[in-house]
Amino acid sequence: MGSVFCEGLTHAAMYARFRPQVPASLVNYILSFLQEKCKGPMNNAIDVGCGSGQSTRVLSSHFKNVVGFDISEAQVAEANKLEKLANVSYKVNRAEKLPCETQSVQLVNAGQACHWFDLSKFFIEADRVLVPGGVIALYGYQFPMPIWENKTEKLTKLFTDLYLDSLHGYIKKESLDVYYSNYRNLRFRIPFEDYVQIRNETLYAEHQATVADFVGYISSWSSFQNFQTQHGQEAAYDILNTFETKFMNELGVNTSSADTELTLRTNYFLQLGRKPTTTTKRGNSPVEKQTNLTH
Template sequence: MAHRFFEGTAHAAVYAKFRPQTPATLTDRVISFLTEKYKESLAAAADVGCGSGQSTQVLGPHFASVTGLDISEAQISEATKQNTRTNISFKVSGAEKLPFPNSSLQLVTAGQACHWFDLPKFYQEVDRVLVPGGVLALYGYLFPQPIHGDLTEKLGDIIEDMYKKELNGYIHQGSREVYLENYGAEKYQLIYDEFQEDRDDTHFVDKIASVSDLTGYITSWSGFQNFLAKNGDTAAKKILDNFQNRFMSTLNVTTAPEDTQICLRFKYFLLMGRKPFD
């Protein structure tokens, strides 16, 4: 059974606001890998575990039809609200039973999501819906790395401490597979060796954000949402305030958190496999 940690309406809105946009270079690499051997027109793709739709939108220019799927009605509502392309649609669906006919898709993607799936069932469904020569692309991103001169490492440690220490005991195994096992890439390697044909760790996206935005991003973590649900607003606000105060103190600036701009670098890892041709 798939895990369901991102279903609240407020959480979906936070997810949409603070999660990074999939880098165009990563999408281009996926399309390049697909078309290296698949020479027909690109008719249809699905983005599974799409959340609020950031990972779905980037597929729009490449396919006649793209469908974003998520188990959360709130996430699909948010994705639909944000959607500006007529060839993209969103549906509520789990990853273990995909709403497509056999051999109907050229591409299935899952961005920062497949660690929540029942993977054997997901793989079976992907094999069913992909055309021969179609591609499954799975990717994720690591903790945002503040790029700030000689403070880069110290600021990064503050984010990691929030995840590992303040939220210790509230992080589910799916998140640990991405973030806590050598920052996830090696763990993904172990999970997906059974189908992997291509691996690419070169992609990243830089996002200019305020310290307040970074704090908002932390509220989108499932671990924080679990902490909030179990401990209440006051305790949740306290750990956020402590994080933000520590971050600002390390920066040693006099501006307010909402007026203090930093560069956050999200590094991605990508694994792809192709369904054999008949």
């Protein structure tokens, strides 16, 4: 059962092991948009809310220097432990006060993270650190869809029921905001002057995983972690066991969960905004003006 491989893993380690990897198609789409106006060398990118680094290291081949920031010391420690690339580093830092020089960064990236930010303050900071023509990229993903012959719909319902029923009281508002809106809410609008809404919801990634891996992914949900904190590990693992049993029964196979592979498809939603190529005097920034309207 999944609890066997979860034992001894911290939340940060679960996050690193089971969260989906960012597809190259999404990174290439961001880079293409950035390079339309930002023609110089790609020196600096930052990844805000980097977690254990999945959304950070994929930028390494495109920029001279990449830094991931996260408020969680455990996540940053896990990212540093895993990192082998010389041009990628990680620091504990909040999204609302970035330790970067003014107009020093070409890309401010946030993958499956910005719903946790104070966005009005984050947008002002992103505006400050970005070079003219630099880009903010906000993206997230829906739950991975388990693809298995003609049972995809039933399997998907099993884990959405787990999320919305068994764990509903343990889901924070910010997570539900992602689940229901895919960053379409007005608060996610990137408030650059003459802003044009750039969205892409066509990007996805597929990978092979075992059922045990899929259960491990569920154990990395913040709602599951909240349940475990309140009710203990045994009660939490009972939920995983029950889910895994239902899932395996639906598949109708004789193999173990660790030996049963299926395809997981993860659909992404991406929102991009470009800083104007003409600079504005600090204090009169259109970003500051628009974000101040929200208070």
